[in-house]
Amino acid sequence: xxxxxxxxxxxxxxxxxxxxxxxxxxxxxxxxxxxxxxxxxxxxxxxxxxxxxxxxxxxxxxxxxxxxxxxxxxxxxxxxxxxxxxxxxxxxxxxxxxxxxxxxxxxxxxxxxxxxxxxx
Amino acid sequence: xxxxxxxxxxxxxxxxxxxxxxxxxxxxxxxxxxxxxxxxxxxxxxxxxxxxxxxxxxxxxxxxxxxxxxxxxxxxxxxxxxxxxxxxxxxxxxxxxxxxxxxxxxxxxxxxxxxxxxxx
DNA sequence: GAAGTATTTCGTTATTTGGCGAAATATAAA
DNA sequence: TTTATATTTCGCCAAATAACGAAATACTTC
Numbered sequence: 001x002x003x004x005x006x007x008x009x010x011x012x013x014x015x016x017x018x019x020x021x022x023x024x025x026x027x028x029x030x031x032x033x034x035x036x037x038x039x040x041x042x043x044x045x046x047x048x049x050x051x052x053x054x055x056x057x058x059x060x061x062x063x064x065x066x067x068x069x070x071x072x073x074x075x076x077x078x079x080x081x082x083x084x085x086x087x088x089x090x091x092x093x094x095x096x097x098x099x100x101x102x103x104x105x106x107x108x109x110x111x112x113x114x115x116x117x118x119x120x
Numbered sequence: 121x122x123x124x125x126x127x128x129x130x131x132x133x134x135x136x137x138x139x140x141x142x143x144x145x146x147x148x149x150x151x152x153x154x155x156x157x158x159x160x161x162x163x164x165x166x167x168x169x170x171x172x173x174x175x176x177x178x179x180x181x182x183x184x185x186x187x188x189x190x191x192x193x194x195x196x197x198x199x200x201x202x203x204x205x206x207x208x209x210x211x212x213x214x215x216x217x218x219x220x221x222x223x224x225x226x227x228x229x230x231x232x233x234x235x236x237x238x239x240x
Numbered sequence: 241g242a243a244g245t246a247t248t249t250c251g252t253t254a255t256t257t258g259g260c261g262a263a264a265t266a267t268a269a270a
Numbered sequence: 271t272t273t274a275t276a277t278t279t280c281g282c283c284a285a286a287t288a289a290c291g292a293a294a295t296a297c298t299t300c
Contacts, residue, residue, distance in 0.1 A: 001134065001215075004208045008137075011128035013258080014121065030277060040260055045278055047258090064267040064276050077208045084204050088124045088197045095121075133288080150247060160290055165248055167288090184246050184297045 003055070007081045010054035015039060016047045017085060019068075020056055021095050022102055024086060027060065027069035035105045036098060056082060123175070127201045130174035135159060136167045137205060139188075140176055141215050142222055144206060147180065147189035155225045156218060176202060 010016055019033050028036075034044045048068055051057045055078040058071040074082065089095050130136055139153050148156075154164045168188055171177045175198040178191040194202065209215050 001137075001209065001212050004137070004205070004212075005132060005134060008128050008131035012125060012132045014125060015258085017121075017124070017128075031275090039258095041277070042261075042279080043259055049278085061267095066277065077204075080204050080207065084197075084200050085124070087200065089121065092121050092124075135288090151245090159288095161247070162249080162291075163289055169248085181296095186247065 003075070003077055006054040007056070007078060010050050010056055011081060011085060013047070015044075016051055017089065018095065018098055019044070019047060020051060020082070020085060021089060022098055023057060023068055023070055025099070025102075027067040028102075029065040029067050031065075032102075032105055033068070035109050036102055054078065123195070123197055126174040127176070127198060130170050130176055131201060131205060133167070135164075136171055137209065138215065138218055139164070139167060140171060140202070140205060141209060142218055143177060143188055143190055145219070145222075147187040148222075149185040149187050151185075152222075152225055153188070155229050156222055174198065 015037050018037060022028060022033065022036055030041065030044055030048065033048070034041050037044060048057065052059060055071065055075055057068045060067045060069065135157050138157060142148060142153065142156055150161065150164055150168065153168065154161050157164060168177065172179060175191065175195055177188045180187045180189065
């Protein structure tokens with residue numbers, strides 16, 4: 001029950017759902033997700049920790065960046081939650097818009113994300 | 121997105137999830153759910169209205185009772201949410217305990233629910 | 241019509257949540 | 271070592287949420 005409520009609460013916020021779906025395609029570091037959502041880094045960090053605690057994302061540390069991604073082996077409950085979210089929202093305009101904007105961000109949002117160096 | 125968030129928020133509270141799963145087997149009126157959850161009637165009413173607005177339950181009025189039940193034809197998104205909750209929680213001790221207690225309540229919880237008359 | 245029961249609505253209160261900025265932490269670059 | 275960047279933690283505030291009791295509403299029964 002605790003695990004279920006952690007999942008449903010994690011999915012009960014638009015910013016978290018947007019971040020989660022953005023991570024469906026590829027791993028992203030916090031500053032990329034921050035650029036996508038347009039929220040303060042501390043806020044995004046909090047959102048991501050909630051997704052992480054629910055088991056909906058996993059983290060990998062690379063240099064001074066922390067990449068969030070879909071978990072390699074999620075619990076069935078989390079996988080089902082993710083499948084539900086994906087099926088429910090892939091056609092949603094906001095999500096499609098995010099996918100497009102994310103391409104631009106990945107093409108190196110000028111003056112904001114281009115200080116990076118080696119990031120694989 | 122609005123619909124999805126209505127669903128995830130509806131599932132993000134333990135009392136609502138317990139009520140929802142209790143309704144899987146049979147329709148129940150508000151006072152029966154109130155007896156099950158042990159909350160104030162006004163609180164239960166509010167919870168049920170949230171489930172209703174999310175499309176997870178439907179209502180049928182019978183005399184002075186209002187029966188809540190699983191919807192006859194729910195939207196795909198709601199059906200999937202319900203399936204997720206059911207699969208995730210049917211084995212949970214709290215839910216099993218609720219199912220047992222509900223049997224007692226239906227056998228007419230003394231002094232509290234026996235004022236009823238014709239209820240089909 | 242009066243009284244009683246079931247439910248909802250309203251107003252209040254305590255808690256949680258989501259947001260921010262500042263400070264702390266960690267790593268890389270100069 | 272100093273500086274810069276990425277991220278998290280902390281403290282604060284505003285808004286949303288869950289709980290209750292009282293009052294309003296709807297329907298039955300007397």
